[in-house]
Amino acid sequence: xxxxxxxxxxxxxxxxxxxxxxxxxxxxxxxxxxxxxxxxxxxxxxxxxxxxxxxxxxxxxxxxxxxxxxxxxxxxxxxxxxxxxxxxxxxxxxxxxxxxxxxxxxxxxxxxxxxxxxxxxxxxxxxxxxxxxxxxxxxxxxxxxxxxxxxxxxxxxxxxxxxxxxxxxxxxxxxxxxxxxxxxxxxxxxxxxxxxxxxxxxxxxxxxxxxxxxxxxxxxxxxxxxxxxxxxxxxxxxxxxxxxxxxxxxxxxxxxxxxxxxxxxxxxxxxxxxxxxxxxxxxxxxxxxxxxxxxxxxxxxxxxxxxxxxxxxxxxxxxxxxxxxxxxxxxxxxxxxxxxxxxxxxxxxxxxxxxxxxxxxxxxxxxxxxxxxxxxxxxxxxxxxxxxxxxxxxxxxxxxxxxxxxxxxxxxxxxxxxxxxxxxxxxxxxxxxxxxxxxxxxxxxxxxxxxxxxxxxxxxxxxxx
Amino acid sequence: xxxxxxxxxxxxxxxxxxxxxxxxxxxxxxxxxxxxxxxxxxxxxxxxxxxxxxxxxxxxxxxxxxxxxxxxxxxxxxxxxxxxxxxxxxxxxx
Numbered sequence: 001x002x003x004x005x006x007x008x009x010x011x012x013x014x015x016x017x018x019x020x021x022x023x024x025x026x027x028x029x030x031x032x033x034x035x036x037x038x039x040x041x042x043x044x045x046x047x048x049x050x051x052x053x054x055x056x057x058x059x060x061x062x063x064x065x066x067x068x069x070x071x072x073x074x075x076x077x078x079x080x081x082x083x084x085x086x087x088x089x090x091x092x093x094x095x096x097x098x099x100x101x102x103x104x105x106x107x108x109x110x111x112x113x114x115x116x117x118x119x120x121x122x123x124x125x126x127x128x129x130x131x132x133x134x135x136x137x138x139x140x141x142x143x144x145x146x147x148x149x150x151x152x153x154x155x156x157x158x159x160x161x162x163x164x165x166x167x168x169x170x171x172x173x174x175x176x177x178x179x180x181x182x183x184x185x186x187x188x189x190x191x192x193x194x195x196x197x198x199x200x201x202x203x204x205x206x207x208x209x210x211x212x213x214x215x216x217x218x219x220x221x222x223x224x225x226x227x228x229x230x231x232x233x234x235x236x237x238x239x240x241x242x243x244x245x246x247x248x249x250x251x252x253x254x255x256x257x258x259x260x261x262x263x264x265x266x267x268x269x270x271x272x273x274x275x276x277x278x279x280x281x282x283x284x285x286x287x288x289x290x291x292x293x294x295x296x297x298x299x300x301x302x303x304x305x306x307x308x309x310x311x312x313x314x315x316x317x318x319x320x321x322x323x324x325x326x327x328x329x330x331x332x333x334x335x336x337x338x339x340x341x342x343x344x345x346x347x348x349x350x351x352x353x354x355x356x357x358x359x360x361x362x363x364x365x366x367x368x369x370x371x372x373x374x375x376x377x378x379x380x381x382x383x384x385x386x387x388x389x390x391x392x393x394x395x396x397x398x399x400x401x402x403x404x405x406x407x408x409x410x411x412x413x414x415x416x417x418x419x420x421x422x423x424x425x426x427x428x429x430x431x432x433x434x435x436x437x438x439x440x441x442x443x444x445x446x447x448x449x450x451x452x453x454x455x456x457x458x459x460x461x462x463x464x465x
Numbered sequence: 466x467x468x469x470x471x472x473x474x475x476x477x478x479x480x481x482x483x484x485x486x487x488x489x490x491x492x493x494x495x496x497x498x499x500x501x502x503x504x505x506x507x508x509x510x511x512x513x514x515x516x517x518x519x520x521x522x523x524x525x526x527x528x529x530x531x532x533x534x535x536x537x538x539x540x541x542x543x544x545x546x547x548x549x550x551x552x553x554x555x556x557x558x559x
Binding site: 075076077079080212215216277280282283284286287294298301302303304305306307308312313314315317318319320321323324327332333335336337339340343350352353354355356357359360362363394395398 | 468472473475476477479480481482483484492495496498499500502503505506507509510511512514515516517518522523524525533534537538540541542543544550552553555
Protein backbone atom coordinates (compact mmCIF):
# COMPACT_ATOMS: atom_id res chain seq x y z
CA UNK A 1 0.00 0.00 0.00
CA UNK A 2 1.32 3.40 -0.91
CA UNK A 3 1.73 6.02 1.76
CA UNK A 4 -1.01 8.12 0.22
CA UNK A 5 -4.63 7.37 1.08
CA UNK A 6 -4.11 8.64 4.57
CA UNK A 7 -6.61 10.37 6.78
CA UNK A 8 -5.70 13.42 8.86
CA UNK A 9 -5.33 11.38 12.03
CA UNK A 10 -2.74 9.15 10.39
CA UNK A 11 -0.86 11.78 8.42
CA UNK A 12 0.45 13.34 11.60
CA UNK A 13 1.62 10.07 13.09
CA UNK A 14 3.53 8.35 10.32
CA UNK A 15 3.08 4.60 10.27
CA UNK A 16 -0.08 3.17 11.73
CA UNK A 17 -1.04 -0.45 11.92
CA UNK A 18 -3.89 -1.69 9.73
CA UNK A 19 -5.91 -2.41 12.88
CA UNK A 20 -5.45 1.17 14.11
CA UNK A 21 -6.34 2.56 10.71
CA UNK A 22 -9.64 0.68 10.48
CA UNK A 23 -10.47 1.44 14.12
CA UNK A 24 -9.79 5.13 13.58
CA UNK A 25 -12.15 5.13 10.60
CA UNK A 26 -14.86 3.39 12.60
CA UNK A 27 -14.42 5.93 15.41
CA UNK A 28 -14.74 8.82 12.96
CA UNK A 29 -17.94 7.28 11.61
CA UNK A 30 -19.30 6.83 15.13
CA UNK A 31 -18.52 10.46 15.88
CA UNK A 32 -19.94 12.18 12.78
CA UNK A 33 -22.51 9.93 11.19
CA UNK A 34 -25.39 10.62 13.55
CA UNK A 35 -25.46 14.11 12.03
CA UNK A 36 -24.51 13.31 8.44
CA UNK A 37 -26.20 9.95 7.81
CA UNK A 38 -23.64 9.03 5.16
CA UNK A 39 -23.91 5.32 6.02
CA UNK A 40 -26.74 2.81 5.80
CA UNK A 41 -24.68 0.01 7.39
CA UNK A 42 -21.42 0.05 9.30
CA UNK A 43 -19.38 -3.07 9.81
CA UNK A 44 -18.06 -2.75 13.35
CA UNK A 45 -16.45 -6.14 12.82
CA UNK A 46 -14.52 -4.92 9.76
CA UNK A 47 -11.27 -6.79 9.91
CA UNK A 48 -7.94 -5.06 9.86
CA UNK A 49 -6.94 -3.63 6.52
CA UNK A 50 -4.39 -1.36 4.97
CA UNK A 51 -7.27 0.79 3.73
CA UNK A 52 -10.68 1.40 5.29
CA UNK A 53 -13.13 2.11 2.48
CA UNK A 54 -16.84 2.84 2.08
CA UNK A 55 -18.90 1.32 -0.71
CA UNK A 56 -22.15 2.70 -2.08
CA UNK A 57 -25.06 0.54 -1.03
CA UNK A 58 -25.92 -0.51 -4.58
CA UNK A 59 -22.67 -2.51 -4.81
CA UNK A 60 -23.13 -5.96 -3.32
CA UNK A 61 -21.23 -7.31 -0.32
CA UNK A 62 -21.57 -10.62 1.51
CA UNK A 63 -20.87 -9.25 5.00
CA UNK A 64 -23.41 -6.41 4.99
CA UNK A 65 -26.87 -5.89 3.44
CA UNK A 66 -27.23 -4.22 0.03
CA UNK A 67 -30.45 -2.22 0.04
CA UNK A 68 -30.02 0.31 -2.81
CA UNK A 69 -31.70 2.60 -0.25
CA UNK A 70 -35.00 0.95 -1.20
CA UNK A 71 -37.66 -0.78 0.87
CA UNK A 72 -37.88 -3.41 -1.83
CA UNK A 73 -34.36 -4.66 -0.92
CA UNK A 74 -34.56 -3.80 2.78
CA UNK A 75 -33.35 -7.21 3.97
CA UNK A 76 -31.27 -8.31 1.02
CA UNK A 77 -27.82 -9.82 1.67
CA UNK A 78 -25.95 -10.76 -1.48
CA UNK A 79 -24.65 -14.32 -1.85
CA UNK A 80 -21.52 -12.94 -3.58
CA UNK A 81 -19.20 -9.92 -3.51
CA UNK A 82 -19.09 -7.45 -6.41
CA UNK A 83 -15.88 -7.74 -8.42
CA UNK A 84 -14.73 -4.32 -7.19
CA UNK A 85 -15.30 -5.41 -3.59
CA UNK A 86 -13.43 -8.69 -4.12
CA UNK A 87 -10.53 -6.78 -5.72
CA UNK A 88 -10.39 -4.27 -2.86
CA UNK A 89 -10.42 -7.03 -0.28
CA UNK A 90 -7.71 -8.93 -2.17
CA UNK A 91 -5.54 -5.82 -1.96
CA UNK A 92 -5.97 -5.53 1.78
CA UNK A 93 -8.83 -3.04 2.00
CA UNK A 94 -11.57 -3.30 4.63
CA UNK A 95 -15.12 -2.37 3.72
CA UNK A 96 -16.12 -0.40 6.82
CA UNK A 97 -19.60 0.56 5.66
CA UNK A 98 -22.21 0.92 2.95
CA UNK A 99 -22.89 4.47 1.85
CA UNK A 100 -26.31 6.11 1.47
CA UNK A 101 -27.72 6.96 -1.96
CA UNK A 102 -30.87 7.98 -3.74
CA UNK A 103 -33.06 4.90 -4.12
CA UNK A 104 -31.54 2.74 -6.88
CA UNK A 105 -29.15 5.64 -7.60
CA UNK A 106 -32.02 7.67 -9.04
CA UNK A 107 -31.58 11.24 -7.88
CA UNK A 108 -29.18 14.08 -7.31
CA UNK A 109 -29.50 14.74 -3.58
CA UNK A 110 -29.97 11.45 -1.60
CA UNK A 111 -33.35 12.91 -0.64
CA UNK A 112 -34.82 9.92 -2.49
CA UNK A 113 -33.18 7.43 -0.12
CA UNK A 114 -35.92 5.38 1.57
CA UNK A 115 -33.86 5.57 4.76
CA UNK A 116 -33.32 9.32 5.10
CA UNK A 117 -31.24 12.08 3.55
CA UNK A 118 -27.45 12.48 3.81
CA UNK A 119 -26.46 15.95 4.98
CA UNK A 120 -23.65 18.05 3.55
CA UNK A 121 -20.66 18.23 5.93
CA UNK A 122 -20.11 21.89 4.95
CA UNK A 123 -23.67 22.92 5.80
CA UNK A 124 -26.04 20.48 7.45
CA UNK A 125 -29.08 22.28 5.99
CA UNK A 126 -27.92 21.37 2.48
CA UNK A 127 -27.82 18.19 0.44
CA UNK A 128 -24.63 16.22 -0.10
CA UNK A 129 -25.65 15.71 -3.73
CA UNK A 130 -26.46 12.40 -5.30
CA UNK A 131 -26.92 9.81 -6.01
CA UNK A 132 -23.58 8.87 -4.35
CA UNK A 133 -24.15 11.44 -1.59
CA UNK A 134 -23.14 9.11 1.23
CA UNK A 135 -19.85 8.26 -0.46
CA UNK A 136 -18.97 11.94 -0.99
CA UNK A 137 -20.02 13.06 2.51
CA UNK A 138 -18.06 10.21 4.13
CA UNK A 139 -14.87 11.26 2.37
CA UNK A 140 -15.46 15.00 2.90
CA UNK A 141 -15.92 14.43 6.65
CA UNK A 142 -12.78 12.26 6.63
CA UNK A 143 -14.61 9.20 7.94
CA UNK A 144 -12.89 7.17 5.22
CA UNK A 145 -10.03 8.08 2.89
CA UNK A 146 -11.87 6.69 -0.13
CA UNK A 147 -15.30 5.51 -1.20
CA UNK A 148 -16.80 3.85 -4.23
CA UNK A 149 -19.85 5.37 -5.86
CA UNK A 150 -21.64 4.73 -9.12
CA UNK A 151 -22.56 6.95 -12.03
CA UNK A 152 -25.30 6.88 -14.59
CA UNK A 153 -25.48 10.62 -15.23
CA UNK A 154 -23.11 12.40 -12.83
CA UNK A 155 -23.86 10.58 -9.60
CA UNK A 156 -20.23 10.57 -8.41
CA UNK A 157 -19.02 13.92 -9.75
CA UNK A 158 -22.02 16.01 -8.64
CA UNK A 159 -21.90 14.94 -4.96
CA UNK A 160 -18.09 15.16 -5.01
CA UNK A 161 -18.52 18.77 -6.19
CA UNK A 162 -21.14 19.54 -3.52
CA UNK A 163 -18.90 18.08 -0.79
CA UNK A 164 -15.55 19.50 -1.93
CA UNK A 165 -13.82 16.21 -2.78
CA UNK A 166 -12.42 14.50 -5.88
CA UNK A 167 -14.82 12.36 -7.91
CA UNK A 168 -13.98 10.24 -10.93
CA UNK A 169 -16.24 8.67 -13.51
CA UNK A 170 -13.98 6.37 -15.50
CA UNK A 171 -14.45 5.37 -19.15
CA UNK A 172 -17.45 3.13 -19.80
CA UNK A 173 -16.06 -0.39 -19.46
CA UNK A 174 -12.99 0.54 -17.40
CA UNK A 175 -14.34 -1.07 -14.21
CA UNK A 176 -16.33 -4.28 -13.93
CA UNK A 177 -19.96 -3.79 -12.94
CA UNK A 178 -20.48 -7.35 -11.76
CA UNK A 179 -22.31 -6.83 -8.48
CA UNK A 180 -23.38 -3.24 -9.17
CA UNK A 181 -27.19 -3.32 -9.09
CA UNK A 182 -28.12 -2.26 -12.63
CA UNK A 183 -29.87 1.06 -13.27
CA UNK A 184 -29.12 1.83 -16.95
CA UNK A 185 -26.68 -0.73 -18.28
CA UNK A 186 -25.58 1.33 -21.28
CA UNK A 187 -24.48 4.16 -18.98
CA UNK A 188 -23.68 2.75 -15.52
CA UNK A 189 -20.09 2.88 -14.33
CA UNK A 190 -18.54 2.54 -10.89
CA UNK A 191 -16.64 5.63 -9.78
CA UNK A 192 -14.20 6.69 -7.07
CA UNK A 193 -14.41 9.44 -4.42
CA UNK A 194 -11.26 10.56 -2.55
CA UNK A 195 -9.81 13.68 -0.99
CA UNK A 196 -6.96 13.97 -3.52
CA UNK A 197 -6.24 13.16 -7.15
CA UNK A 198 -3.39 10.81 -6.31
CA UNK A 199 -5.58 8.80 -3.96
CA UNK A 200 -8.17 8.55 -6.69
CA UNK A 201 -5.60 7.24 -9.17
CA UNK A 202 -4.41 4.66 -6.63
CA UNK A 203 -7.91 3.33 -5.98
CA UNK A 204 -8.75 3.19 -9.69
CA UNK A 205 -5.63 1.06 -10.20
CA UNK A 206 -6.86 -1.37 -7.55
CA UNK A 207 -10.25 -2.01 -9.16
CA UNK A 208 -9.86 -1.39 -12.92
CA UNK A 209 -9.50 -4.08 -15.54
CA UNK A 210 -11.32 -6.77 -17.45
CA UNK A 211 -13.61 -9.18 -15.66
CA UNK A 212 -15.07 -12.28 -17.33
CA UNK A 213 -18.27 -11.72 -15.32
CA UNK A 214 -18.93 -8.38 -17.08
CA UNK A 215 -18.69 -8.70 -20.85
CA UNK A 216 -18.82 -4.90 -21.23
CA UNK A 217 -15.63 -4.54 -19.15
CA UNK A 218 -12.72 -3.57 -21.36
CA UNK A 219 -9.55 -5.58 -22.04
CA UNK A 220 -7.68 -2.28 -22.44
CA UNK A 221 -4.48 -2.33 -20.34
CA UNK A 222 -4.71 -1.03 -16.77
CA UNK A 223 -2.42 1.97 -16.65
CA UNK A 224 -0.17 3.34 -13.92
CA UNK A 225 -2.76 6.00 -13.22
CA UNK A 226 -0.74 8.08 -10.76
CA UNK A 227 2.37 8.17 -12.95
CA UNK A 228 1.81 11.69 -14.32
CA UNK A 229 0.10 13.35 -11.37
CA UNK A 230 3.09 15.65 -10.91
CA UNK A 231 3.89 16.14 -14.61
CA UNK A 232 2.20 19.55 -15.01
CA UNK A 233 0.08 20.89 -17.85
CA UNK A 234 2.58 22.83 -19.96
CA UNK A 235 1.56 22.69 -23.60
CA UNK A 236 -1.59 20.63 -22.96
CA UNK A 237 -4.72 21.81 -24.75
CA UNK A 238 -7.91 22.52 -22.79
CA UNK A 239 -11.19 23.37 -24.49
CA UNK A 240 -13.82 25.41 -22.65
CA UNK A 241 -17.18 24.03 -23.76
CA UNK A 242 -18.75 27.26 -24.98
CA UNK A 243 -22.35 26.04 -25.09
CA UNK A 244 -22.10 24.89 -21.47
CA UNK A 245 -20.55 27.98 -19.93
CA UNK A 246 -21.94 30.88 -22.00
CA UNK A 247 -24.93 31.43 -19.73
CA UNK A 248 -23.06 31.04 -16.45
CA UNK A 249 -22.92 34.01 -14.18
CA UNK A 250 -22.12 35.09 -10.65
CA UNK A 251 -19.80 33.18 -8.37
CA UNK A 252 -19.79 29.97 -10.39
CA UNK A 253 -18.66 31.95 -13.45
CA UNK A 254 -15.95 33.81 -11.52
CA UNK A 255 -14.74 30.57 -9.97
CA UNK A 256 -14.56 28.89 -13.37
CA UNK A 257 -12.64 31.82 -14.86
CA UNK A 258 -10.20 31.65 -11.95
CA UNK A 259 -9.69 27.93 -12.62
CA UNK A 260 -8.91 28.68 -16.27
CA UNK A 261 -6.32 31.23 -15.13
CA UNK A 262 -4.66 28.57 -12.94
CA UNK A 263 -4.36 26.24 -15.93
CA UNK A 264 -2.99 29.00 -18.14
CA UNK A 265 -0.52 29.89 -15.38
CA UNK A 266 0.89 26.37 -15.70
CA UNK A 267 1.49 26.83 -19.42
CA UNK A 268 -1.67 25.11 -20.64
CA UNK A 269 -3.29 26.29 -23.86
CA UNK A 270 -6.94 27.08 -23.05
CA UNK A 271 -9.30 27.93 -25.89
CA UNK A 272 -12.98 27.82 -26.68
CA UNK A 273 -14.40 24.50 -27.85
CA UNK A 274 -17.80 23.79 -29.33
CA UNK A 275 -20.14 20.88 -28.59
CA UNK A 276 -23.41 22.27 -30.03
CA UNK A 277 -25.71 19.44 -28.87
CA UNK A 278 -24.48 19.42 -25.25
CA UNK A 279 -27.54 21.37 -24.08
CA UNK A 280 -29.75 18.41 -25.08
CA UNK A 281 -27.90 15.93 -22.87
CA UNK A 282 -30.42 15.97 -20.02
CA UNK A 283 -33.35 15.39 -22.37
CA UNK A 284 -31.50 12.47 -24.00
CA UNK A 285 -30.39 11.15 -20.65
CA UNK A 286 -33.86 10.98 -19.11
CA UNK A 287 -35.18 8.95 -22.02
CA UNK A 288 -32.25 6.55 -22.44
CA UNK A 289 -31.58 6.03 -18.72
CA UNK A 290 -35.22 5.58 -17.77
CA UNK A 291 -35.95 3.26 -20.67
CA UNK A 292 -33.13 1.00 -19.51
CA UNK A 293 -34.16 1.38 -15.88
CA UNK A 294 -37.73 0.29 -16.61
CA UNK A 295 -36.36 -2.94 -18.08
CA UNK A 296 -33.71 -3.52 -15.39
CA UNK A 297 -36.07 -2.89 -12.48
CA UNK A 298 -38.62 -5.37 -13.81
CA UNK A 299 -36.55 -8.01 -11.97
CA UNK A 300 -37.94 -6.72 -8.67
CA UNK A 301 -41.14 -8.73 -8.76
CA UNK A 302 -41.43 -10.13 -5.23
CA UNK A 303 -40.64 -13.67 -6.36
CA UNK A 304 -36.93 -14.47 -6.05
CA UNK A 305 -35.65 -11.86 -3.59
CA UNK A 306 -36.68 -8.59 -2.07
CA UNK A 307 -39.99 -7.46 -0.62
CA UNK A 308 -43.16 -9.49 -1.26
CA UNK A 309 -46.45 -7.86 -0.33
CA UNK A 310 -48.28 -9.64 2.46
CA UNK A 311 -51.68 -8.76 1.04
CA UNK A 312 -51.00 -10.30 -2.39
CA UNK A 313 -53.34 -13.23 -3.13
CA UNK A 314 -52.75 -13.72 -6.86
CA UNK A 315 -49.60 -13.71 -8.97
CA UNK A 316 -50.51 -10.33 -10.47
CA UNK A 317 -51.00 -8.94 -6.99
CA UNK A 318 -47.55 -10.21 -6.02
CA UNK A 319 -46.10 -8.10 -8.84
CA UNK A 320 -48.22 -4.98 -8.48
CA UNK A 321 -48.43 -4.83 -4.69
CA UNK A 322 -44.81 -5.77 -4.00
CA UNK A 323 -43.55 -3.12 -6.42
CA UNK A 324 -46.15 -0.60 -5.27
CA UNK A 325 -45.12 -0.99 -1.63
CA UNK A 326 -41.40 -1.44 -2.29
CA UNK A 327 -40.52 1.38 -4.70
CA UNK A 328 -40.47 5.07 -3.75
CA UNK A 329 -42.02 7.88 -5.82
CA UNK A 330 -38.94 8.85 -7.85
CA UNK A 331 -38.25 5.25 -8.88
CA UNK A 332 -41.89 4.84 -9.95
CA UNK A 333 -41.74 8.10 -11.89
CA UNK A 334 -38.67 6.91 -13.80
CA UNK A 335 -40.08 3.46 -14.49
CA UNK A 336 -43.23 5.14 -15.81
CA UNK A 337 -41.27 7.51 -18.08
CA UNK A 338 -39.07 4.69 -19.34
CA UNK A 339 -41.99 2.35 -19.96
CA UNK A 340 -43.77 5.12 -21.85
CA UNK A 341 -40.70 5.85 -24.01
CA UNK A 342 -40.42 2.20 -25.01
CA UNK A 343 -44.14 1.60 -25.50
CA UNK A 344 -45.75 0.91 -28.85
CA UNK A 345 -46.38 4.09 -30.81
CA UNK A 346 -43.83 6.21 -28.93
CA UNK A 347 -40.64 4.17 -29.26
CA UNK A 348 -39.25 5.94 -32.30
CA UNK A 349 -40.40 9.42 -31.30
CA UNK A 350 -38.72 9.16 -27.91
CA UNK A 351 -36.19 6.34 -27.47
CA UNK A 352 -35.13 6.21 -31.12
CA UNK A 353 -34.76 9.97 -31.37
CA UNK A 354 -32.88 10.22 -28.08
CA UNK A 355 -30.41 7.57 -29.24
CA UNK A 356 -29.82 9.43 -32.50
CA UNK A 357 -29.16 12.70 -30.65
CA UNK A 358 -26.84 10.76 -28.37
CA UNK A 359 -24.94 9.53 -31.46
CA UNK A 360 -24.66 13.11 -32.64
CA UNK A 361 -23.29 14.13 -29.24
CA UNK A 362 -20.75 11.31 -29.41
CA UNK A 363 -19.66 12.57 -32.82
CA UNK A 364 -19.32 16.16 -31.59
CA UNK A 365 -17.19 15.12 -28.62
CA UNK A 366 -14.94 13.04 -30.90
CA UNK A 367 -14.49 16.10 -33.13
CA UNK A 368 -13.62 18.30 -30.14
CA UNK A 369 -11.06 15.78 -28.87
CA UNK A 370 -9.23 15.98 -32.20
CA UNK A 371 -8.39 19.54 -31.25
CA UNK A 372 -8.14 19.32 -27.46
CA UNK A 373 -6.67 16.98 -24.83
CA UNK A 374 -9.37 17.98 -22.35
CA UNK A 375 -12.75 19.65 -22.26
CA UNK A 376 -13.65 21.66 -19.16
CA UNK A 377 -16.79 23.03 -17.51
CA UNK A 378 -17.82 23.67 -13.92
CA UNK A 379 -18.96 20.32 -12.47
CA UNK A 380 -22.34 21.76 -11.46
CA UNK A 381 -24.21 24.97 -12.36
CA UNK A 382 -24.58 25.85 -8.66
CA UNK A 383 -23.25 24.75 -5.26
CA UNK A 384 -25.15 22.40 -2.93
CA UNK A 385 -28.82 23.34 -2.66
CA UNK A 386 -30.96 23.28 0.48
CA UNK A 387 -32.63 20.09 1.61
CA UNK A 388 -36.21 20.25 0.32
CA UNK A 389 -35.48 23.04 -2.17
CA UNK A 390 -36.03 20.89 -5.28
CA UNK A 391 -38.04 18.10 -3.72
CA UNK A 392 -41.30 19.00 -5.47
CA UNK A 393 -39.75 19.79 -8.82
CA UNK A 394 -38.18 16.69 -10.42
CA UNK A 395 -37.16 18.58 -13.56
CA UNK A 396 -35.14 21.24 -11.74
CA UNK A 397 -33.43 18.43 -9.78
CA UNK A 398 -32.57 16.72 -13.08
CA UNK A 399 -30.97 19.90 -14.41
CA UNK A 400 -28.31 19.86 -11.69
CA UNK A 401 -26.65 17.12 -13.82
CA UNK A 402 -26.52 19.29 -16.94
CA UNK A 403 -22.71 19.40 -17.11
CA UNK A 404 -22.06 15.85 -15.91
CA UNK A 405 -24.56 13.74 -17.91
CA UNK A 406 -22.84 14.26 -21.29
CA UNK A 407 -19.76 12.20 -20.28
CA UNK A 408 -22.02 9.24 -19.41
CA UNK A 409 -23.88 9.45 -22.71
CA UNK A 410 -20.59 9.55 -24.62
CA UNK A 411 -18.75 7.03 -22.41
CA UNK A 412 -15.71 9.21 -21.73
CA UNK A 413 -13.90 9.62 -18.38
CA UNK A 414 -14.38 12.81 -16.37
CA UNK A 415 -13.13 14.05 -13.02
CA UNK A 416 -14.44 16.64 -10.57
CA UNK A 417 -11.77 18.57 -8.62
CA UNK A 418 -12.40 21.11 -5.85
CA UNK A 419 -12.00 24.63 -7.26
CA UNK A 420 -12.69 26.78 -4.21
CA UNK A 421 -15.65 28.08 -2.25
CA UNK A 422 -18.45 30.57 -2.74
CA UNK A 423 -19.12 33.47 -0.37
CA UNK A 424 -21.22 31.20 1.86
CA UNK A 425 -18.32 28.76 2.21
CA UNK A 426 -19.84 26.08 -0.04
CA UNK A 427 -17.48 24.05 -2.23
CA UNK A 428 -17.30 24.64 -6.00
CA UNK A 429 -15.77 22.28 -8.51
CA UNK A 430 -14.02 22.08 -11.87
CA UNK A 431 -14.89 19.24 -14.26
CA UNK A 432 -12.21 17.93 -16.61
CA UNK A 433 -13.29 15.49 -19.33
CA UNK A 434 -10.88 13.39 -21.40
CA UNK A 435 -11.11 10.99 -24.30
CA UNK A 436 -11.82 7.26 -23.87
CA UNK A 437 -9.32 5.48 -21.58
CA UNK A 438 -7.35 8.72 -20.95
CA UNK A 439 -7.69 8.43 -17.16
CA UNK A 440 -3.93 8.75 -16.60
CA UNK A 441 -3.94 12.02 -18.49
CA UNK A 442 -7.00 13.22 -16.54
CA UNK A 443 -5.14 12.68 -13.27
CA UNK A 444 -2.25 14.67 -14.70
CA UNK A 445 -4.40 17.74 -15.31
CA UNK A 446 -6.36 17.35 -12.07
CA UNK A 447 -3.13 16.77 -10.13
CA UNK A 448 -1.66 20.00 -11.42
CA UNK A 449 -4.78 22.00 -10.59
CA UNK A 450 -4.97 20.50 -7.13
CA UNK A 451 -1.31 21.21 -6.35
CA UNK A 452 -1.66 24.83 -7.41
CA UNK A 453 -4.85 25.44 -5.45
CA UNK A 454 -4.71 22.95 -2.54
CA UNK A 455 -8.40 23.40 -1.72
CA UNK A 456 -8.53 19.81 -0.51
CA UNK A 457 -6.60 20.87 2.59
CA UNK A 458 -9.59 22.84 3.85
CA UNK A 459 -11.86 20.72 5.98
CA UNK A 460 -15.50 21.05 6.94
CA UNK A 461 -16.11 21.56 10.65
CA UNK A 462 -17.50 18.07 10.93
CA UNK A 463 -14.34 16.35 9.72
CA UNK A 464 -13.11 13.66 12.06
CA UNK A 465 -9.82 14.58 13.69
CA UNK B 466 -46.51 15.66 -24.91
CA UNK B 467 -49.63 15.58 -22.77
CA UNK B 468 -50.20 12.48 -20.64
CA UNK B 469 -53.75 12.11 -19.34
CA UNK B 470 -55.05 9.81 -16.63
CA UNK B 471 -55.96 7.01 -19.07
CA UNK B 472 -52.54 7.08 -20.69
CA UNK B 473 -50.86 7.00 -17.26
CA UNK B 474 -53.07 4.02 -16.38
CA UNK B 475 -52.05 2.20 -19.59
CA UNK B 476 -48.33 2.78 -18.86
CA UNK B 477 -48.72 1.78 -15.20
CA UNK B 478 -50.25 -1.54 -16.25
CA UNK B 479 -47.33 -2.19 -18.60
CA UNK B 480 -44.89 -1.30 -15.81
CA UNK B 481 -46.61 -3.50 -13.19
CA UNK B 482 -47.24 -0.49 -10.98
CA UNK B 483 -50.51 0.42 -9.34
CA UNK B 484 -51.71 3.92 -8.47
CA UNK B 485 -55.01 5.22 -7.15
CA UNK B 486 -56.76 7.97 -9.14
CA UNK B 487 -55.05 10.78 -7.25
CA UNK B 488 -51.68 9.06 -7.80
CA UNK B 489 -52.44 8.68 -11.53
CA UNK B 490 -53.32 12.36 -11.80
CA UNK B 491 -50.13 13.41 -10.05
CA UNK B 492 -48.07 11.05 -12.20
CA UNK B 493 -49.64 12.22 -15.46
CA UNK B 494 -48.99 15.84 -14.51
CA UNK B 495 -45.33 15.17 -13.71
CA UNK B 496 -44.82 13.07 -16.83
CA UNK B 497 -46.38 15.80 -18.96
CA UNK B 498 -43.99 18.37 -17.54
CA UNK B 499 -40.90 16.21 -18.01
CA UNK B 500 -41.90 15.03 -21.50
CA UNK B 501 -42.56 18.63 -22.52
CA UNK B 502 -38.95 19.40 -21.62
CA UNK B 503 -37.79 16.29 -23.48
CA UNK B 504 -39.76 17.32 -26.55
CA UNK B 505 -37.06 19.91 -27.30
CA UNK B 506 -35.25 16.97 -28.92
CA UNK B 507 -37.62 17.42 -31.87
CA UNK B 508 -35.69 20.52 -32.86
CA UNK B 509 -32.30 18.73 -33.03
CA UNK B 510 -31.00 17.75 -36.43
CA UNK B 511 -29.89 14.14 -35.94
CA UNK B 512 -30.55 12.71 -39.38
CA UNK B 513 -27.69 10.50 -40.54
CA UNK B 514 -26.97 9.31 -37.01
CA UNK B 515 -27.70 5.68 -36.18
CA UNK B 516 -29.86 4.69 -33.25
CA UNK B 517 -27.47 1.91 -32.31
CA UNK B 518 -23.77 2.05 -31.55
CA UNK B 519 -21.89 -0.15 -34.05
CA UNK B 520 -19.63 -1.66 -31.38
CA UNK B 521 -20.68 -5.13 -30.32
CA UNK B 522 -20.33 -6.43 -26.78
CA UNK B 523 -18.08 -9.50 -26.91
CA UNK B 524 -19.60 -12.69 -25.56
CA UNK B 525 -17.79 -15.13 -23.31
CA UNK B 526 -17.34 -18.75 -24.31
CA UNK B 527 -20.52 -20.68 -23.58
CA UNK B 528 -19.14 -23.25 -21.17
CA UNK B 529 -20.85 -24.71 -18.13
CA UNK B 530 -19.55 -23.46 -14.80
CA UNK B 531 -20.71 -23.69 -11.22
CA UNK B 532 -23.62 -21.43 -10.33
CA UNK B 533 -24.87 -20.15 -6.98
CA UNK B 534 -25.52 -22.60 -4.20
CA UNK B 535 -29.28 -23.13 -3.72
CA UNK B 536 -29.00 -22.50 0.00
CA UNK B 537 -27.59 -19.03 -0.63
CA UNK B 538 -30.42 -18.29 -3.05
CA UNK B 539 -33.06 -19.58 -0.62
CA UNK B 540 -31.84 -17.17 2.06
CA UNK B 541 -33.19 -14.17 0.13
CA UNK B 542 -36.34 -15.82 -1.23
CA UNK B 543 -39.65 -14.49 0.16
CA UNK B 544 -41.14 -18.00 -0.11
CA UNK B 545 -39.18 -21.17 -0.78
CA UNK B 546 -39.98 -24.87 -0.63
CA UNK B 547 -38.12 -28.00 -1.75
CA UNK B 548 -35.72 -26.06 -3.95
CA UNK B 549 -38.40 -23.91 -5.62
CA UNK B 550 -39.68 -20.34 -5.33
CA UNK B 551 -43.29 -20.47 -4.17
CA UNK B 552 -45.91 -18.24 -5.82
CA UNK B 553 -49.72 -18.07 -5.51
CA UNK B 554 -51.55 -20.65 -7.56
CA UNK B 555 -51.69 -19.52 -11.21
CA UNK B 556 -54.02 -22.12 -12.77
CA UNK B 557 -57.42 -23.22 -11.49
CA UNK B 558 -57.65 -20.68 -8.71
CA UNK B 559 -60.83 -20.01 -6.81
